[in-house]
Amino acid sequence: MQTEALALLARAGVRVSPAALASRRLAVEAEDGDYRFIFVKPADVPVYVEHGIADCGVVGRDVLLETGADVLQPLDLKIGCCRLAVAAKEGASGARAGVLHVATKYPRVAAAHFGSRGVPVEIIELSGSVELAPVLGLADCIVDLVETGRTLAENGLAVVETIADSTARLVVNRASYQLKAPAVAALIEALSEAVKTVNRKS
Numbered sequence: 001m002q003t004e005a006l007a008l009l010a011r012a013g014v015r016v017s018p019a020a021l022a023s024r025r026l027a028v029e030a031e032d033g034d035y036r037f038i039f040v041k042p043a044d045v046p047v048y049v050e051h052g053i054a055d056c057g058v059v060g061r062d063v064l065l066e067t068g069a070d071v072l073q074p075l076d077l078k079i080g081c082c083r084l085a086v087a088a089k090e091g092a093s094g095a096r097a098g099v100l101h102v103a104t105k106y107p108r109v110a111a112a113h114f115g116s117r118g119v120p121v122e123i124i125e126l127s128g129s130v131e132l133a134p135v136l137g138l139a140d141c142i143v144d145l146v147e148t149g150r151t152l153a154e155n156g157l158a159v160v161e162t163i164a165d166s167t168a169r170l171v172v173n174r175a176s177y178q179l180k181a182p183a184v185a186a187l188i189e190a191l192s193e194a195v196k197t198v199n200r201k202s
């Protein structure tokens with residue numbers, strides 16, 4: 001998503017030099033010097049924005065649903081389109097007695113989803129390669145991101161149901177939205193135009 005997000009930002013007039021991107025520096029200045037970028041893991045984006053270390057961030061809706069971060073979400077960037085879904089071994093029977101074992105990187109989303117249906121679950125939290133869990137018998141099903149569906153298919157899994165669609169969102173710190181209103185509004189406006197242009201072309 002980073003490449004797509006940087007392309008959208010460049011279209012909105014906020015550019016990072018190729019040299020800065022090629023470096024291992026985690027905080028770099030934009031070419032015009034008006035913005036400073038920090039590069040962090042997806043789950044950490046709302047943390048930096050909620051604490052006001054970053055005024056704005058780009059992060060998937062999946063992460064926002066999981067973290068429940070208290071940030072503003074003024075713009076859908078319409079990139080990084082995917083869905084959060086329940087998946088299980090192809091042909092696995094849906095009906096089973098007892099506790100459903102669910103492996104996931106999204107424990108809160110998974111617990112809320114099955115909780116709302118009154119399905120008793122044991123959530124097994126993993127940090128990646130979640131698709132392995134049903135294959136190796138660690139879990140009955142998974143809750144994970146599905147983009148092309150290739151990882152599921154190549155591991156003999158299939159989507160059982162979609163929990164939520166996800167795209168990248170521009171998120172803004174609540175205080176920055178007020179205190180830096182002109183700059184934040186200008187960025188939202190420029191990005192909004194960039195999103196429209198990209199989507200008109202495709």
Ligand code: PRP
Binds near residue numbers: 130
């Ligand atoms: C994500 C997700 C799936 C995969 C889905 O994993 O967790 O594993 O992408 O993509 P697909 O539907 O196009 O196959 P990620 O690349 O973030 O790696 P991870 O498994 O290490 O979390």
